[in-house]
Amino acid sequence: MYLHVQRLINEIEQDEPDPAAANALQEGLGGQFGEMRTMMQYLFQSINFRGPDAKPYRDLIQGIGTEEISHVELIGTTISRLLDGSPRYQGKKTDPVDAPGAGGAIPLNIALDHSNIHHYLVGAQGALPVDAAGNPWMGSYVYNSGNLVLDLLYNLMLESTGRLQKCRLYEMTDNKMARSTISYLIVRDQAHENAYARALETLGVNWNAALPIPKTNAESFPEVKRLIDMGLQSKQYSFDLDAQSEAGKIFQGMSPSKDGTKLNATEQAPDGAPLTISPERFEEFSPGADKDLQELIAATAAMEMADIDATFGRLG
Template sequence: MYLHTEQLINEIVVDEPDPAAANALQEGLGGQFGEMRTMMQYLFQSMNFRGDPASKPYKDLLQGVGTEEISHVELIGTTIARLLDGSPEYQGKKTDSVDKPGAGGATPLKIALDTGNIHHYLVGAQGALPVDAVGNPWSGSYVYNSGNLVLDLLYNLMLESTGRLQKCRIYEMTDNKAARSTIAYLIVRDQAHENAFAKALESLGVNWGGVLPIPKTNAEKFPEVKKLLDKGLQSIQYTFSGDNLSQAGKLYRGASPSNDGTELSTAVMPEGVPITIAPERREEFSPGLDAELLSLIQATAEIELKNADAPGE
């Protein structure tokens, strides 16, 4: 059972729209090694987990990392939407019809023809899609769940390492602050997950810790990444255990396999940042509630407030 806290797991820095960066980030969302893959893979491994009570820490670790990946899907998807929102910005008047050209005779959605992924405008109304950077739909066949704990953990370690490699490449593709704030966070959290699966493997007699992190990207040269590494974010794993019954801390402890001098620790969940709703996009025919629905909602809310304040209710 999951609870959703209406906060993003990390702040998205405000910057100008950048549809090309948004499309690159689609690989980190819906690609073979993206956040949708990690989310589904770890949750399926956790749901299908078998073993005696002594093996519960491994199930809890998979459950905790998988739950965190849900928040990463939310974070990267929201970042893509913000990189697309208003790109192109509609410069017409609010009283104009949506198909009237914008300022200087520019067509509102002209940029969609030659920048980024046209489906972001044709299908997604300037929002994220469950696809990779070239538009291939996300596939459930990406998910690896062998039923063998060592094989699954090895595969998970490879998945996190490859995902971090790709995010380092995406970071080098754009200087957009919004994109980089999310990419840097995911780079560091991918390393934390590498540490998680390495520690779990070590406990099973498989010594992978000596070669971490994979790849050796020297990602701390990225200023946004270094700031997070200095906080030790690569060495903490969240359990997202509302009843605090997770046993993942039995595995995620001790010296970090990344050999960076830090100690591993667990926590229930991080402090998030507020989520804001994106504005309407008239050029995409994507309004919110129309006037009639808004007045109906307001009237309903007033009735409910009146009933709630009534004595004896």
């Protein structure tokens, strides 16, 4: 089972909306080497895993795949916030349109030349399961050979390519919202590189000679350096409520990154950051729940709570 904690895995810094940055970030979400790809690839590999004696490897892949679900949530939320209105917006949340729409101006004219128009036509200023060119994410991206060494090698290549692309994304924008998420994902990609590299080493695979990781010098980015100084590149979480994960049997010892740190798999999950719901976008004709619908939701919730109380007794 998977349980959801209503917190983001990392805090998104505040900054002005930036539709161009949002469109670039779509590659990191729905591109061939994006977060949707890693999430689905690792989950399918763990679901299809065979061989009880190799459980530590299954647990390692599954733990990383579970973390990737939170990365999809993080980068998707970042894209949505980057699209939240026009950079010129100075109006109130209750305004029927953004300030640029005052006096007969077109409120969504920014969609025509600053971004992916589908973010406005289809997504109501939200993330989409596409790459930066608007191509839809495809299940054929997923690699699951059934051979442990091949899968681990491919996963290492996937994380390495993803980190390389995110370093390029970092250089494409100076928006603090975008960079806070990009930097976090760069460092966590390195942690996952370390995980798959160590797993290959335990199987006798000389991965460094066969698959050298591109040197990105990402530690030169101040946001990345802060996270590396915290050792985030050398941690792997289990996301396991029952403490049955054996991934720590693999994710231990000195880091394959050769940065002098030790691998640590003792934490269940990071603390995370508050998750807030974005305000309505009236110019997108997506105002949320109207009064009648809110009353229906409240009545339905009351009925469900009454059923729970009758079955289990009053809670709290």
